Amino acid sequence: MQWACRAHGAPSAARLRAFARAAARGAAEVTLRVVGAAEARRLNRDYRRRDYATNVLSFGYGRSAGRGGMRLRGDVVLCHPVVVREARARRKSTEAHYAHLVVHAMLHLRGYDHQRAQHRHRMERAEVLALRRLGFANPYFEDAAQPR
Numbered sequence: 069m070q071w072a073c074r075a076h077g078a079p080s081a082a083r084l085r086a087f088a089r090a091a092a093r094g095a096a097e098v099t100l101r102v103v104g105a106a107e108a109r110r111l112n113r114d115y116r117r118r119d120y121a122t123n124v125l126s127f128g129y130g131r132s133a134g135r136g137g138m139r140l141r142g143d144v145v146l147c148h149p150v151v152v153r154e155a156r157a158r159r160k161s162t163e164a165h166y167a168h169l170v171v172h173a174m175l176h177l178r179g180y181d182h183q184r185a186q187h188r189h190r191m192e193r194a195e196v197l198a199l200r201r202l203g204f205a206n207p208y209f210e211d212a213a214q215p216r
Contacts, residue, residue: 108147
């Protein structure tokens with residue numbers, strides 16, 4: 069767990085790790101890093117060629133052998149100001165939005181994607197199940213209920 073900015077109102081490191089474990093499905097060696105807008109924008113620009121601060125980025129390094137079998141490896145970068153702004157806009161708690169984004173990123177590390185409809189539905193189902201285990205509502209139902 070790395071804190072690279074002041075993240076007032078963010079879930080604790082222990083909660084963020086619990087969100088990650090809910091989606092990891094096995095051993096994992098993943099760094100969760102909470103950053104400000106400048107770092108998120110730089111990473112998004114350098115790695116995705118998109119010049120804006122995004123809510124979450126995931127960087128997968130595959131799997132490596134470890135005690136007890138194969139271990140998922142990667143980094144998840146969460147942009148605190150964007151997460152807070154999006155949570156407010158969606159009228160949901162910051163914690164619920166962090167949970168969704170951490171679960172979403174962990175699923176990317178596991179190989180899920182949402183580029184095609186079939187894959188997107190599979191990923192959304194996995195997100196909803198992991199979030200339900202954590203005690204959070206279906207984020208897609210909540211998002212659909214919000215005014216556009």
